[in-house]
Amino acid sequence: MKRNQADELMALQDTLYFIGGKWRIPVINSLCNxxxxxxxxxxxxxxxxxxxxxxxxxxxxxxxxxxxxxxxDSPVLVEYEPTEYCRTFGSIILEMIKWGKAHRRVVTQS
Amino acid sequence: MKRNQADELMALQDTLYFIGGKWRIPVINSLCNxxxxxxxxxxxxxxxxxxxxxxxxxxxxxxxxxxxxxxxDSPVLVEYEPTEYCRTFGSIILEMIKWGKAHRRVVTQS
Numbered sequence: 378m379k380r381n382q383a384d385e386l387m388a389l390q391d392t393l394y395f396i397g398g399k400w401r402i403p404v405i406n407s408l409c410n411x412x413x414x415x416x417x418x419x420x421x422x423x424x425x426x427x428x429x430x431x432x433x434x435x436x437x438x439x440x441x442x443x444x445x446x447x448x449x450d451s452p453v454l455v456e457y458e459p460t461e462y463c464r465t466f467g468s469i470i471l472e473m474i475k476w477g478k479a480h481r482r483v484v485t486q487s
Numbered sequence: 488m489k490r491n492q493a494d495e496l497m498a499l500q501d502t503l504y505f506i507g508g509k510w511r512i513p514v515i516n517s518l519c520n521x522x523x524x525x526x527x528x529x530x531x532x533x534x535x536x537x538x539x540x541x542x543x544x545x546x547x548x549x550x551x552x553x554x555x556x557x558x559x560d561s562p563v564l565v566e567y568e569p570t571e572y573c574r575t576f577g578s579i580i581l582e583m584i585k586w587g588k589a590h591r592r593v594v595t596q597s
Contacts, residue, residue, distance in 0.1 A: 382520055388587025393512055399503055410492055469582045477498025
């Protein structure tokens with residue numbers, strides 16, 4: 378099969394653009410791991426600030442990656458759920474985890 | 488098998504850190520596609536500037552992702568070659584291309 382390099386590069390850049398920044402993939406990963414509440418997600422990602430997570434979840438809601446549900450009890454409960462679309466990042470995330478584990482030694486040495 | 492989420496997140500963040508920025512993955516992809524000379528690589532990635540490619544290749548040489556060879560003829564010929572280590576990004580890149588192709592419509596609509 379002939380590979381169209383320009384086409385592949387465009388697909389690659391679309392994905393990179395969509396992944397954009399250092400927090401989207403960890404947030405997707407956290408949601409796919411079953412975390413649903415803001416504080417749960419926040420606690421699962423060391424280093425993320427409340428402000429960054431809040432911005433990321435808003436962007437992800439706009440991009441249909443996350444569904445936000447408000448249960449208007451008292452106290453109000455807000456839940457974030459990954460959409461099917463969000464879960465399509467699964468294989469990329471798994472490959473990234475695999476790479477990170479295999480190359481931990483190399484990365485920490487450099 | 489029990490998955491250690493903290494461990495997986497660390498591996499994921501190592502990978503994201505290493506990929507860092509929008510140009511490293513396209514440059515790795517270009518090298519793996521057989522481009523060897525600076526101008527070849529540059530031409531294969533629309534949007535990259537000479538300055539950014541130069542910086543990226545220097546960083547990648549330091550990180551042992553690329554081997555730079557100078558052939559001291561006249562005119563001097565410089566070639567960049569991906570290392571074995573560089574090629575370990577292959578599966579991540581393939582998954583990203585797959586994602587980008589599958590979701591082109593979604594991305595361009597949003």
